[in-house]
Amino acid sequence: MSYLDYIKEKQFPLFTCAGCTHGTVTNTFLRVADELKLDKENTVIVCAIGCAGRIPTFLDFNVLRVTHGRALAFATGVKLSRPDVKVIVFMGDGDAVAIGGNHFIHAARRNIDITAIISHNEIYGMTGGQYAPTTLQGFKATTAPYGMIEPAFDVCELAKGAGSTYVARSDVYHINHLHKVMKNALTHKGFSTLEVITSCPTQFGRRNKMADPIKLVERIRDITVTQTAAEKMSVEELKDKIVIGEFVKTERPELTEIYEEKLGKLRKN
């Protein structure tokens, strides 16, 4: 079996624009899935609307495609009813922390055994380039023609604060790092958050004088710093940088296990 066996060939050609790096996330996932020998029959992938949300429709697993922002709500239902299956959720940044923000913080708080892979492309890609809560100040979007004035969310800090027991950030330039943390996220027991900095040449790049997909990826290379490098940098030097690494790796009781234990006791009585 190879990583290609996890692809649904009939879904091709890929729907993404030329230069979109959601494909890099998909490619990495396929390779990690192959290394982990993920069982297609016992893995459920939940996704919603948006470009990032559409990634799983190319994957040969049990794929559930739901309403925008609600992937984690459906994933929670799947995991609670079938705690034995592996549940993975693919989301865009708008999907995860704008419309789906509430589901995200509560899934993290509950520590339900789900892996959330969030593609952070700084924009609403599919609907024409409206700003997302991750759009950095000053960058343009259709709804921010003079530049974004709001501060951006830090997805990892949000996950950390809400109680996610594994939190990491990587990007589509440092693919070996992405591969490593994706594997760790997918093997973690409890709610794992993996934020991946991706690029959208069509909606974000064109509006921000980086229509060339290579330039956008080079920007990701230039603005990301590793945790080790960040430790030696001043607050001023870290301004406008994005730190990649593993920020939380901890254990605490997992929701479906607590639930099953309670049910077991009730059944006995």
Ligand SMILES: Cc1ncc(C[n+]2csc(CCOP(=O)(O)OP(=O)(O)O)c2C)c(N)n1
């Ligand atoms: C309930 C609901 N609200 C809004 C929409 C419109 N909508 C579809 S995709 C999208 C934004 C997509 O952005 P993101 O989730 O960041 O994913 P991307 O396309 O950038 O990968 C929006 C607002 C919808 N389909 N359903």
